Amino acid sequence: MIQDIAPMQLDNSYKKKVPHAGSRMFGFGERTVYLEYNGELQFLTYEQWKDYNENILGREVPSCIYLFSIGEEEYFLTEIGADTKIGEFRFYKMFDVRPMQPKERVLAAATAWHLFVWYRDNQFCGRCGKKLVHSETQRMLQCPCCTNMVFPKIAPAVIVGVTHGDKILMTKYAGREYKRYALIAGFTEIGETAEETVKREVMEEVGLAVKNIRYYKSQPWGFDSNLLLGYFCELAEEEEIHLDEEELSVAEWVDYHDVPEDREKLSLTHEMMTYFKEQRRR
Incomplete structure (x- = not known):
């Protein structure tokens, strides 16, 4: 999956640092990121960025x-204009x-985004409307007026492999x-356990009841600010699929x-599909 980069490691602890010549620079637009790709993903070095500006x-x-480091590379966020060449x-x-x-x-890009x-x-x-400032000691924004603290948003969501014998329920998103x-898949709501989210999302999206809910694995998914929680479960009763067409275009066994x-070998979704396939082969 995206986080499987051993022997390298992501060090996401906050440090007060300034970039050096080889530091990598991130600049983002509207769901876009500034980079070079000729078979190998490259980000601007600080040396290149400094030369361009000065x-x-x-x-x-x-x-x-x-932002963070991965292996020997340190990553920083800066403002790169749309017309930068x-x-x-x-x-x-x-x-x-x-x-x-x-x-x-790829992990660096998703986490930086x-x-x-x-x-x-x-x-x-959000409490008093004053400008937030960054903490000197941790990844946190704080209001100098009312001391409100704001930490990075992480949204818990479930990925659900619904199985029935030798079959797994596979879907395609609508309008994505x-x-x-x-x-x-779906987000956990206020006051809800992840297992309750599994039951609710399956019922809402395909109208099916499930049983034997089992946790599989988790995954950070920075593309959407999520922490994904993977679960397998089984069909509880033989019923027809009732598709929520606002969410899905296809749902089939x-x-x-x-x-x-x-x-891609990137997402929890596809690892779970592969895991199910390999388990049934045995």
């Missing part, structure tokens, strides 16, 4: 916020980053950019022989 634009380098770098859709290589930089969205959407205090097979191969 020698081409004749200005100081925009402020840079330290540096070599072969350009803005790519975040969705198009998913199949790129190497995977540790997660933090960028948090910074972008939390500039002012993602067109491949998926599993039933697929025999394990026909489960498609996982080309």
